[in-house]
Amino acid sequence: MTNIISASNITVTRDNKDILDNVSISVNADDFITILGPNGAGKSMLLKCLMGFYKPEKGMINRTPHLRIGYVPQQFVSEQTLPISTKRFLTLRKKVDEEEIEKIADETNIKSLLEKPVHVLSGGERQRVLLARSLIGNPELLVLDEPAQNLDISGQLAFYKLLEQIYQSRSLSILMVSHDLHMVMATTKKVVCLFHHICCSGEPQIVTKDPEFVSLFGNDMAEMMAVYQHGHNHTHEVHNHD
Amino acid sequence: MAIIIRMKSITMIEQFIIKALIAGILVALVAGCMGCFVVWRRMAYFSDSLAHSALLGIAMGVMLDVNHNLSVMISCICFAFFLIWLQRKKVFATDTLLGILAHGSLAVGVITITLLEQRMDLHSYLFGDILTVGDEQLWWLFIGGGFVLTALSLNWSSLILMTIHEDLAMAESVRVSRLEILLMLLMTIVVAVSIKIVGILLIASMLIIAPAAARQLSRSPEAMAIFACLIGIIAVVSGIYFSFEFDTPSGPTIVAALAAIFAILFPLTNFFRKT
Numbered sequence: 001m002t003n004i005i006s007a008s009n010i011t012v013t014r015d016n017k018d019i020l021d022n023v024s025i026s027v028n029a030d031d032f033i034t035i036l037g038p039n040g041a042g043k044s045m046l047l048k049c050l051m052g053f054y055k056p057e058k059g060m061i062n063r064t065p066h067l068r069i070g071y072v073p074q075q076f077v078s079e080q081t082l083p084i085s086t087k088r089f090l091t092l093r094k095k096v097d098e099e100e101i102e103k104i105a106d107e108t109n110i111k112s113l114l115e116k117p118v119h120v121l122s123g124g125e126r127q128r129v130l131l132a133r134s135l136i137g138n139p140e141l142l143v144l145d146e147p148a149q150n151l152d153i154s155g156q157l158a159f160y161k162l163l164e165q166i167y168q169s170r171s172l173s174i175l176m177v178s179h180d181l182h183m184v185m186a187t188t189k190k191v192v193c194l195f196h197h198i199c200c201s202g203e204p205q206i207v208t209k210d211p212e213f214v215s216l217f218g219n220d221m222a223e224m225m226a227v228y229q230h231g232h233n234h235t236h237e238v239h240n241h242d
Numbered sequence: 243m244a245i246i247i248r249m250k251s252i253t254m255i256e257q258f259i260i261k262a263l264i265a266g267i268l269v270a271l272v273a274g275c276m277g278c279f280v281v282w283r284r285m286a287y288f289s290d291s292l293a294h295s296a297l298l299g300i301a302m303g304v305m306l307d308v309n310h311n312l313s314v315m316i317s318c319i320c321f322a323f324f325l326i327w328l329q330r331k332k333v334f335a336t337d338t339l340l341g342i343l344a345h346g347s348l349a350v351g352v353i354t355i356t357l358l359e360q361r362m363d364l365h366s367y368l369f370g371d372i373l374t375v376g377d378e379q380l381w382w383l384f385i386g387g388g389f390v391l392t393a394l395s396l397n398w399s400s401l402i403l404m405t406i407h408e409d410l411a412m413a414e415s416v417r418v419s420r421l422e423i424l425l426m427l428l429m430t431i432v433v434a435v436s437i438k439i440v441g442i443l444l445i446a447s448m449l450i451i452a453p454a455a456a457r458q459l460s461r462s463p464e465a466m467a468i469f470a471c472l473i474g475i476i477a478v479v480s481g482i483y484f485s486f487e488f489d490t491p492s493g494p495t496i497v498a499a500l501a502a503i504f505a506i507l508f509p510l511t512n513f514f515r516k517t
Contacts, residue, residue, distance in 0.1 A: 053415070069413075073407060078406065081457055082402070082466075083461050083466055084462060088462060089406065092399050092402060
């Protein structure tokens with residue numbers, strides 16, 4: 001598998017505290033990695049380092065030259081005073097032809113929103129627009145930072161479903177910070193638990209049983225995760241539906 | 243001042259008016275474009291405070307015998323950096339800090355100007371005196387205003403993207419903190435070159451009212467800037483006319499015209515607008 005980004009032993013220090021402590025992570029082509037961790041665990045910082053807009057104090061980051069990265073940030077509050085159409089927002093600072101816009105709008109189901117002003121869009125629509133923007137230029141890697149954080153449950157479900165579709169239909173890697181592990185459990189290939197250092201990482205089914213995962217998120221979370229798993233050889237007491 | 247002007251010949255008056263019109267239109271253009279960012283980025287209070295601190299700059303300029311435009315810019319830049327430094331300390335909220343700095347420096351500025359031996363027309367600095375704009379001031383406006391407009395248009399898309407979503411802009415390699423400093427610098431230029439026209443106390447309204455009135459008419463950021471400029475020009479021309487006709491201070495007359503345009507446009511556009 002081709003490696004597109006790898007960070008080895010990176011450390012980021014702010015105000016004498018290690019935000020990231022000796023973190024190593026690598027993203028391969030066709031990967032789907034979900035990073036989990038409590039607030040302030042350094043998840044966003046790790047993304048920033050990997051994308052190359054923050055240089056860690058220690059450690060090395062190797063990125064494929066000219067790697068095309070699409071970034072989907074957290075939801076934004078759109079300023080009412082700034083009049084801008086969705087289409088214009090999509091193409092702001094981007095070189096893109098009409099055909100590609102059409103295709104991406106179809107893919108992310110935002111065709112009917114293109115002529116609307118951004119500030120009237122709902123939370124879910126806005127997230128789809130951000131996703132659409134990140135797809136412009138045919139990225140090899142999508143980086144998402146808690147993309148569905150402020151959506152309601154059905155909005156989250158719809159968003160992750162769309163993300164899965166895009167992951168299946170395009171050849172790209174996904175690196176995502178998200179608390180909604182249960183929603184991507186079936187698709188994500190690898191889970192990384194971060195609390196300044198990497199506590200545990202691996203396939204979701206294995207990670208959620210890791211003692212480090214349990215100590216980080218508590219028993220409840222670990223048990224809840226167990227419900228979403230497709231395995232059949234574990235013996236949690238909540239796992240009584242089969 | 244206006245009385246003296248009236249005693250001179252008609253051609254002289256015409257010259258004054260033409261200069262006033264050119265100056266006013268230039269200010270309307272610069273303030274219209276810059277003002278959009280003031281409205282979008284909620285910098286209204288900041289721009290007002292910056293203008294207040296300009297009086298101290300004028301006092302310094304008189305004391306040190308330096309060009310007012312230059313001394314105002316320097317004092318405004320100092321003000322801005324002092325503010326950033328205080329913000330980093332995180333003891334008070336920004337609006338509290340702005341209140342302290344703005345009114346503190348305005349007060350010290352007024353006292354300094356009053357104490358200076360030279361006879362200075364404080365009134366004209368506070369409220370503007372567009373009918374006494376000279377050639378030198380026009381050059382300052384041309385060059386300063388031209389610089390502001392060029393800088394804004396060169397960075398237009400990046401500025402808009404970072405206004406909509408700062409993280410997204412950063413991820414797409416927009417140098418956000420550099421552009422923030424640029425905006426601040428441009429603001430000091432706008433303040434410095436337009437003091438003579440609208441006066442310290444009313445610069446912020448010049449920046450805010452025209453874009454606010456233009457908002458309801460526009461569906462794109464560029465349209466809003468263009469409408470803001472047009473509204474500003476209408477206000478400046480009618481303001482100069484009334485100011486000359488009724489011998490009222492130019493700044494308040496222009497701002498009153500702006501407010502009137504806003505008062506007419508806002509309910510009208512709100513009524514007819516569907517989305």
